[in-house]
Amino acid sequence: MWRLQGINVGRLALIAAALLLVGLVGNLAAQDAENPYTSLEDVKTGERLFQMHCGRCHGRDAGGDDGPSLRRGRFRRAQSDAGLFRVISEGVPNTGMPPIYRSRTDESIWQVVAYLRSINQRPESISLPGDAAAGRRLYAGAGACATCHMIEGVGSLRGPDLTFIGDRHSPDELRVDLLEPDHEVLxxxxxxxxxxxxxxxxxxxxxxxxxxxxxxxxxxxxxxxxxxxxxxxxxxxETSTMPSYEGKLAASEVDDLIAYLFSLRTEESSP
Ligand code: HEC
Ligand code: HEC
Known part of the structure; x- marks a missing residue:
């Protein structure tokens, strides 16, 4: 009886040690690795996971709340994707950032990393088809956007202030804003x-x-x-008061508006 128990305890310890080793190796491998999950589907899953698990501190769109904005184009705590993986899986000790994903699979952590990357591409590394100067003319002229929106204190409050919209929305999100305003109305x-x-x-x-x-x-x-x-x-x-511009503006005009809106950022001068 006693012997049997002794053996069992010994085997358990061995199994635990082996598991720990596998865990460590897995973790080390992840820290060196490039993100294997970067498809559009992964980004979308990552976004959903983010909204579920991170949004209450970092804001639903990662724009910041009690926790910092994760849309500023760079991170203080991590440079590489592997660094981000570590921050998310381990948290930042002695801060409000918990190791929330310890029980999660590597795959879901990488998907969150892919989402964070997708909203943090350096603006200058993104080449857009539109012409920002033409977009600005359209915004103020025929587009009549200022009847509802404000930019740098000029315009109306019937829609969100767009002064820094380029910090908050990616070009893809801006396209949805213009073509499917009812997509997600706060x-x-x-x-x-x-x-x-x-x-x-x-x-x-x-x-x-x-x-x-x-x-x-x-x-x-x-x-x-x-x-x-x-x-x-x-x-x-619960739908938007903003009209959809699908079919109302030429595709090239939509591109111009996107280029203009995306240029409205904190760190750069507008065109
Ligand atoms: C309970 C609140 C809370 C939750 C939940 C939370 N965070 Fe954080 N997070 C913080 C705080 C506070 C910081 C700032 C820590 C510091 O001082 O650097 C932070 C920092 C970070 C950083 C480092 C930012 C930088 O500039 O380097 C990343 C990346 C991050 N969080 C991602 C996430 C992700 C992804 C999730 C969800 C899986 C998440 N956080 C969940 C509060 C939270
Ligand atoms: C009749 C008023 C109205 C007009 C005209 C209008 N918008 Fe909007 N817009 C809104 C409202 C209200 C919202 C917020 C609800 C939503 O998401 O659709 C919005 C949302 C947006 C957003 C997303 C902003 C955010 O913070 O999520 C962008 C970008 C935008 N509009 C750009 C434009 C542009 C460019 C034009 C002109 C081509 C335009 N809007 C014309 C009312 C308007």
Whole structure:
């Protein structure tokens, strides 16, 4: 009985040691390796994993929250992909950055690395087909984008401020912004359609809502406070107020706008 137990304990220790060794070797290999998971699918999976596990500290789009922005084009704690792998799997000791992925597979960590890389390509290393100067003219002229957007204090607040949009969105994301505005509309940009008891109607961006009232910004940028008891009916609209430019602008004009918007960044002067 005693002997048997002794043997068992010994074997367990051996197995544990072997497992530890495999784990270490696996880890070392990962630290030297290049990222084997870099397909578009991997990037997308990485993005989903990021939103699930990292977004609460780094922001859902990695733009920063309690944790730092991971979109600044470089990392303080890591240069290589292998370095990022290590930061994510081990955390940063004595900071708020936990080793959140210790129980995860290498594959999912690499996919998060691939996602972080995809949103951190150096802007000058990306060559875009569009002409930023033409995009700027289109934005201010025929595109009439400033009727809803603000850049450097000029324009309107009916849509997000675009002064640093190039820091926040990649060229691919900008294309989706222009062609499929309903793709992902934050609650901040939902609207509400209201019918008063007397039949009058009002529609606008829902700036605020509580149990008793709405605050709404209408198309003329007038701010309304409305008591819900004065309404017969109200309907929330979760699509974007921004029109899709699919088919309305030529493909080359969309490219020009993307080149212009992508140039709007903190560290570079705009064209
Ligand atoms: C509980 C909050 C929290 C969570 C969850 C979290 N982080 Fe962090 N992260 C931080 C903080 C705080 C730092 C800054 C640490 C420091 O002082 O360098 C950081 C730093 C980092 C860095 C280094 C940044 C640099 O410039 O070198 C990377 C990369 C990173 N986190 C990625 C991730 C990823 C990927 C996930 C999800 C798997 C994640 N983090 C989850 C809080 C968090
Ligand atoms: C009628 C108002 C309106 C017009 C006109 C409009 N937008 Fe928008 N735009 C919005 C709103 C509201 C959002 C936020 C909701 C969403 O994601 O679609 C938005 C989102 C965006 C975004 C994503 C910004 C972010 O922070 O996520 C970009 C980029 C953008 N618009 C560019 C343009 C450009 C370029 C034009 C002109 C060709 C334009 N918009 C015209 C209202 C407008």
């Amino acid at each position: 609650p901040r940009w939902w609207s509400v359609h209201m019918t008063y008891v007397n039949g009058r109607t009002l529609e606008g961006i829902r700036m605020n809502e509580d149990t008793y009232s709405y605050r709404v910004l209408d198309a003329d940028e007038k701010l309304w406070s409305i008591a819900k008891r004065d309404l017969r009916e109200s309907r929330r609209i």
